Amino acid sequence: MKILLINPPNCGRSIPEERYGITSLKQIFRGEPLALEVLAGNLDEHETRILDLKVEPNGLQAELLSFTPDLVALTAMTCEAQTLLRIAAQVKRCCHAILVVGGVHASADPEFFNREMIDWIVIGLGKQSFRELVLAIESNDLDSDIPGVARTNPGKTLSYQPRKFGRNDLAERQAPRYDLVARYRPDYTLQSLGLQLGFVASAAGCPYDCSFCCIAPLTGGKYLTASIDTVIRDIQCLQTPVIRLVDANTFGNPGHALKLAEAIEKAGIKKQFLADVRADTVVRHPELMKRWKEIGLRALVIGFEEIDDAALGGMNKESSAAINLQAIEILHRIGLTIVGDFIISPDYTERQFDKLSNFVKQQQIDLPMHTILTPLPGTRLYQQMREQITIHDLDYYTLTNAVLPTRLDEELFYQRYAALLAEGHQSAKV
Ligand code: SF4
Known part of the structure; x- marks a missing residue:
């Protein structure tokens, strides 16, 4: 066909x-x-x-x-x-x-x-x-x-x-057809550094159930890891200097992640890696982060989401503000770049915008990424908030629009949000 x-x-x-x-x-x-x-x-x-x-x-x-x-x-x-x-x-x-x-x-x-x-x-x-x-x-x-x-x-x-x-659903038999996008490859570039990125998957799904997240339903809540040989094969298919491990939770099985680091070293692969990690994984496994730094890990994307326990609890994040702080301290000590995801609630007051802005500066988050809390269909957040949603047009579900009413005057909310993003771009160090 x-x-x-x-x-x-x-x-x-x-x-x-x-x-x-x-x-x-x-x-x-x-x-x-x-x-x-x-x-x-x-x-x-x-x-x-x-x-x-x-x-x-x-x-x-x-x-x-x-x-x-x-x-x-x-x-x-x-x-x-x-x-x-x-x-x-x-x-x-x-x-x-x-x-x-x-x-x-x-x-x-x-x-x-x-x-x-x-x-x-x-x-x-x-x-x-x-x-x-x-x-x-x-x-x-x-x-x-x-x-x-x-x-x-x-x-x-x-x-x-x-x-x-x-x-079996990981379909590991053959490598991804990277050749089918070869003509587009120059466009797959990390703009802040002008580096070409190649994508590789080492796992699928996530065993956690954060209320806003659409990942867990993709695998029925299972966390599936690809075989080490498959991941090495796929990395070796790519000529790009930077590999983005696109798993939502790359270190969800620390034993597998350690074996993968060892295999990357053994295969003589000299590339830089970007991956996602949970803050509590960093705190529990700092040695694993160090090992990955040795084999080329350059930056970690962490979903901090919020900076206080009440808000984190409301998201079912199963983590805490104290764990976020410990993770930041460990990653700074190891020398890994922190890409921090934060979620801005439409309920934010000016004081909360100020607090988050100060947190990002004080904690020296290298590249903060701010999105607006969005109840995506299929998530538990959607079930909880569906009556309050004011915008149902999915074209606006970009995570940069408030589809719930804002507590602040709406224009002021977006001005503060835009200012937060601008601060992040100015201070970005990747
Ligand atoms: S936000 Fe991260 S930890 Fe939470 S369910 Fe999604 S992938 Fe898993």
Whole structure:
């Protein structure tokens, strides 16, 4: 079969820009679509292409006409979901390809995609279930259910068998098809340093259940680690000097992470690494962080989220402000760059903005990243706050808009938010 995998374009709308002319908050994300590369790697019997509309926003029509795919698959985050529908409609107007959607929003709210222009929905980690779907379509054997895959049925409730995720769902047999995005590679650059990044996955899912997070449902709450050999193989496929380990929680199994560090050293790999870690993992395993620094770890992304215990408890973060401080102290001592994620509640007062700004400066967070608390469909936060949501248009679910009412005057809230981001950019040291 001829299969076209599509990464949607940068999209999303900005309230601060539209209402108050604050233009500094729009996020541009341009990293390689690893999930699609992995899907392609697992479809080695088929002719597969990847179209990255983030790099080539006007490339759809020409690709459809030249490739004439039998099957088109699209992935989308929540803020991209409506854009995905627009692309799906364009695909259906232009060709007769079977249309499949997957990714974070399809997993969080599959009913959203239960529409005429879409044929199948892949729910949760789709590396293996998408392959099973393609095989079933090719052999016209669609009578039995594929767990984690739903056939659309517009106007009726979706019916599908949930998937019990396991190691097989990591689809490790073949390396990701990095070659399919080779033409885009110069655009996959860490802008602050002008460094080209390559993405590798060493794990999937997360055993924690933070109320705002959409990761755990992707694997039914399981934490799955890739085999060490697979990760080394994938790193060695890439020529880039910096490897971003894209797992939401790279050190979730410290024993596995240690073995991986040893294997990277043994393989003679000389690259820099960026990875995500929980603050409590740093506190419990400082030696592991040190070991990773020795083999090239340069920066760690930590979800501090909030700076006081009451707010952290409300998010079910299972951590504390004291642990955050200990983690910062350890990472400074080791000499690792700290990329700190903080979540700004729409409920913030001016005093809370001041406190967070002072915290970031005092604790010398090298690169603070601030997002606005957003109840994403499919999360527990959404269930808790759905009655209070004032903006339901998913184009605004970019994590830089308040879709809940702000306590401060709205314009002042965005001015303070923009100022916080500007401080972070000015002081950034990566
Ligand atoms: S925020 Fe991090 S620790 Fe919490 S559930 Fe998501 S990935 Fe896991």
